[in-house]
Amino acid sequence: MQVSVHEASLQEQKLRGELRKQNISASSLASVRTVTTLIDEMSKKRDQIAITPRRQCLLHPGPRGDSGILGKVAHLAQVVDDDVARVLSWHMASDMDCVVTLTTEKAKQVYRDSNGQQQVLPLDSIFRRSLPEWNRALPHIRGQGSYNPSGNPVYARDMLMFPTEAENCKLVFGMLLGDTLILDDLDCANKYRQQVVKHTHCPTILTRGGDRIRSNGKFGGLQNKAPPLERMRGAVFAAPLPLTFHSLTTQIEQLQAFKQAVIKHTQAKEELSLQLQHGQTEEMKIKHRECREAETQLRMIEERLGMTPTQYNMPPSPATMLLTEINTPPTRTATSRRSSARAAAAATASPTLSTPVVNGSSNASGNTTSPRTRRGAAISPEDVRTSKRTRR
Secondary structure, eight states: OOOHHHHHHHHHHHHHHHHHHHOOOOGGGGGHHHHHHHHHHHHHHHHHHHHOOOOOSSSOOOOOTTTEEEEEEHOOOOOOHHHHHHHHHTTTTTTTTTTESSSSHHHHHHHHHHHOOOOEGGGGGGOOGGGGGTTTOOHHHHHHHTOSSOOOEGGGGOOOOOOHHHHHHHHHHHHHHHHOOOEEHHHHHHHHHHHHTSSSOOOOOOEEOOOEEEESOOOSSGGGBBBGGGGTOOOOOOOOHHHHHHHHHHHHHHHHHHHHHHHHHHHHHHHHHHHHHHTHHHHHHHHHHHHHHHHHHHHHHHHHOOOOOHHHTTTOOOOOOOOOOHSSHHHHHHHHHHHHHHHHHHHHTTTTTTTTTTEEEEEETSSOOTTTTOOOOOOHHHHHHHHHHHHO
16 A cells, blocks of 8 residues: 555656646646646636737538548648748649548549549559658758858748648658748749859749749749638648647646546545554454464474474465564565565575474484384383283
């Protein structure tokens, strides 16, 4: 019982330390009531963040409930920045409604069910060797490492977040976007392209302002300018939940685990206290005394019969075990049990200790005479003469 209390205390202290690292005050962890209050407050904040309006994709999600269908391209990724979401959704406008499937057979089924109206993309038909490396260095680094461009160039694929099926989504967007870049504005994009084409091919460049420079260098006009988000009719990548939401979720889970640890520790201490109180009652003392007396009598009988407790490796009585548990710290209890087990094993393995005892003396001298064999007492000369006279 003391071991259970000790383990529950260690678990509580471990969780308390993890929560303190997250700047949760000690006063909030003082009791189960304060922890419950803190959990309720954090849950309200998290629910408020969840219902706060944010950018949503309004396209129909397409077929659902089939493990062979990933979904439409527009629903496979999320983008944090509004400007990036706007230009990237516009750049991929012809692909946003495409349903991605794992196999060609499933793609054909979706195509037939829609009477040929739904565009589909099976993953098993993608030539993967032509896909760009996801963590590939930027073009200006590969071509001229000393060039320090302006405009914060990044790959467009690095601005995407995948809620599920990350590996399959990387295949899809690696093929659809390729090495498309995103920079801050059109001037920075033109300067970047001028430097890159001196050494290597420059991919399509998108700007946070909504402009596009194609891979052949063409830019300008309505065909290369993204419209406002309001005019895109919901065909945009949704915004993910903020980091605060995920942080609160993690803290709530840890607080709930800490609450359960505190309750478990309290229950273990109460059970130990009840057991100790029950063991100190007059009735239990009498039972313990009777049990010890019975042990003493049993050992005396064993000694008279020439048996030893070590020979039979007899365990202690329940009364002795209970008193040892009450009076011994948890660490010493485990040690004493291991020591007793080793002593018993050594006694069993030792030939001298297992030699039977006959008539109170050991038979370890090598005498092979059976303990049941009895020899007659020696006859004195006087007894012999007395017997002869009697016969006469």
